[in-house]
Amino acid sequence: MRLVQNMCTIAEYPQAGSASGDGCSGGSSARPRLIKIAVVGASGVGKTALVVRFLTKRFIGDYERNAGNLYSRQIQIDGEMLAIQVQDTPGIQIHEHGLDCNEQLNRCIRWADAVVIVFSITDYKSYELLSQLHQQIRQLHPGNRVPVVVVANKADLLHIKEVEPQNGLQLANMLGCTFYEVSVSENYNDVFNAFHVLCKEVSKQQITSTPEKRRTSLIPRPKSPNMQDLKRRFKQALSAKVRTVTSV
Numbered sequence: 001m002r003l004v005q006n007m008c009t010i011a012e013y014p015q016a017g018s019a020s021g022d023g024c025s026g027g028s029s030a031r032p033r034l035i036k037i038a039v040v041g042a043s044g045v046g047k048t049a050l051v052v053r054f055l056t057k058r059f060i061g062d063y064e065r066n067a068g069n070l071y072s073r074q075i076q077i078d079g080e081m082l083a084i085q086v087q088d089t090p091g092i093q094i095h096e097h098g099l100d101c102n103e104q105l106n107r108c109i110r111w112a113d114a115v116v117i118v119f120s121i122t123d124y125k126s127y128e129l130l131s132q133l134h135q136q137i138r139q140l141h142p143g144n145r146v147p148v149v150v151v152a153n154k155a156d157l158l159h160i161k162e163v164e165p166q167n168g169l170q171l172a173n174m175l176g177c178t179f180y181e182v183s184v185s186e187n188y189n190d191v192f193n194a195f196h197v198l199c200k201e202v203s204k205q206q207i208t209s210t211p212e213k214r215r216t217s218l219i220p221r222p223k224s225p226n227m228q229d230l231k232r233r234f235k236q237a238l239s240a241k242v243r244t245v246t247s248v
């Protein structure tokens with residue numbers, strides 16, 4: 001794991017393909033493709049724990065309230081090394097009038113290629129935020145279906161659950177999102193799978209929308225010249241010239 005920058009400097013982080021190095025390109029001269037993921041959700045649902053678990057495999061119980069850190073890691077997916085950036089975002093405050101999405105959060109969502117929405121099964125209010133957050137993501141990415149994964153965290157705390165995992169699954173399905181129920185504290189594999197699936201989806205989207213692919217799909221291939229037609233036109237041109245010469 002490497003802490004890259006805090007949120008206000010996202011734009012300064014070198015993009016894949018840029019000349020300057022970030023020191024984590026795994027020894028290969030070609031820069032790996034970059035995938036940017038934002039992790040959003042209510043306060044205390046385990047966003048930081050989730051991100052740190054994914055990046056380090058470790059569960060660390062206590063964090064300061066998060067101001068929004070950007071982390072990076074490289075992972076191999078289908079044989080290709082990818083540079084993953086994960087933006088941990090400050091917990092969303094829930095107000096009576098609804099969602100309070102500040103500009104910082106909106107900037108993170110706009111920046112991202114994919115989003116993880118986290119809620120806790122021990123906190124009904126965090127579950128209620130799901131639809132609003134999903135709507136916000138769609139609004140900030142008009143015309144572009146950024147992949148979204150819904151993560152129901154704290155599955156180890158079933159005795160104090162306020163949300164049935166089944167409800168989370170149903171809602172995620174309705175919104176067209178992949179759903180994972182995880183316990184960040186107890187299970188690394190589920191956490192890894194959630195990020196892995198998301199990275200795969202983004203990767204697929206990026207590959208199918210590379211400039212080369214777009215160009216080849218937009219510009220029709222030139223037809224090979226029709227030799228018969230060329231000969232005919234050449235003959236026509238010649239005979240016209242002969243006619244002109246003989247008439248002089």
Ligand SMILES: Nc1nc2c(ncn2[C@@H]2O[C@H](COP(=O)(O)OP(=O)(O)OP(=O)(O)O)[C@@H](O)[C@H]2O)c(=O)[nH]1
Pocket residue numbers: 042043044045046047048049050060061062063064065066089090091092153154155156157182183184185186
């Ligand atoms: N039992 C249990 N506790 C968890 C789990 N994941 C996180 N926690 C705890 O939940 C608390 C909040 O975790 P954070 O990762 O700080 O939550 P956050 O969403 O980043 O919170 P904000 O920074 O306020 O937005 C911490 O005490 C974690 O130890 C889990 O899977 N099970």
